[in-house]
Amino acid sequence: GIxxxxxxxxxxxxxxxxxxxxxxxxxxxxxxQWFHQNPWGQLxxxxxxxxxxxxxxxxxxxxxxxxxxxxxxxxxxxxxDSGVYFCAPDTNAGKSTFGDxxxxxxxx
Amino acid sequence: xxxxxxHPSWVICKSGTSVKIECRSLDFQATTMxxxxxxxxxxxxxxxxxxxxxxxxxxxxxxxxxFLINHxxxxxxxxxxxxxxxEDSSFYICSAAPAGGVGEQxxxxxTRLTVL
Numbered sequence: 001g002i003x004x005x006x007x008x009x010x011x012x013x014x015x016x017x018x019x020x021x022x023x024x025x026x027x028x029x030x031x032x033q034w035f036h037q038n039p040w041g042q043l044x045x046x047x048x049x050x051x052x053x054x055x056x057x058x059x060x061x062x063x064x065x066x067x068x069x070x071x072x073x074x075x076x077x078x079x080x081d082s083g084v085y086f087c088a089p090d091t092n093a094g095k096s097t098f099g100d101x102x103x104x105x106x107x108x
Numbered sequence: 109x110x111x112x113x114x115h116p117s118w119v120i121c122k123s124g125t126s127v128k129i130e131c132r133s134l135d136f137q138a139t140t141m142x143x144x145x146x147x148x149x150x151x152x153x154x155x156x157x158x159x160x161x162x163x164x165x166x167x168x169x170x171x172x173x174x175f176l177i178n179h180x181x182x183x184x185x186x187x188x189x190x191x192x193x194x195e196d197s198s199f200y201i202c203s204a205a206p207a208g209g210v211g212e213q214x215x216x217x218x219t220r221l222t223v224l
Binding site: 030031033035040041042043045048086088090095096097098099100101 | 110142144146150151152153154157199201203210211212213214215217218220
C-alpha cells in the first residue's frame with residue numbers, strides 16, 4: 001500500500017512564528033486531506049487538496065501530486081494551533097492512509 | 109455542515125462484555141463510513157469500510173467476528189466490540205463521506221474504550 005511520511009515528527013514554536021509541515025507519499029493519489037487533531041482527540045478538517053494550493057486564514061496548503069508531496073503552512077502561530085497534524089492521502093476512493101503526524105507545540 | 113457524532117464518547121466495561129458504538133452523520137447522507145482505531149501517541153489505523161446495505165470490508169488483521177459493523181441506514185453505522193478484553197482498550201473514531209461527494213471524510217469526536 002501507499003507509504004506516507006510526515007516531517008518533522010515534532011515541532012516547537014514560539015507564538016507568532018511561521019512553520020511548514022511536509023507530507024511525502026509513495027504513490028499517485030486521488031485526493032489528500034490535512035487534519036488537526038486537538039487535545040480531546042477530535043479531528044478537524046483543514047484542507048481537501050488533491051492538487052494545487054488553497055488558503056484558509058493563517059493556514060495554507062500546497063499539493064504537488066506529480067512529485068508526491070504536500071505542504072501545510074501555518075503563519076503567525078497561536079497557542080491554539082497546538083496539537084497533531086495529519087495528512088491522509090488515498091489511492092482508492094475514500095480509503096485514506098494516515099501519516100504518523102507532526103506534533104506541534106506553540107509556546108506563549 | 110458535515111457534522112458527525114459518536115456515542116458514547118467514553119465507556120468503561122468489564123472484560124468479556126460487548127460494547128456498541130454509534131456513528132451518525134447529522135446533516136448529510138453517507139454511503140460510506142469508516143472505522144479507525146488509535147492508540148496513544150500513534151496514528152489512525154483503518155479498521156474497516158462500511159457501506160450502507162452491504163457487508164463491511166475489513167482491513168488485514170482485523171477480526172470481523174470481534175468487531176461487528178452494521179451500516180443500517182445512510183446516516184448510521186455501528187461498531188460492536190464483542191467479548192471485549194483489555195487489549196481492545198483504545199480510541200475508536202468513525203468518519204463519513206457524503207454521498208455524491210468527492211471523497212472528503214468528516215470525523216466524529218471519537219469513543220474512548222477502557223476494558224477492565
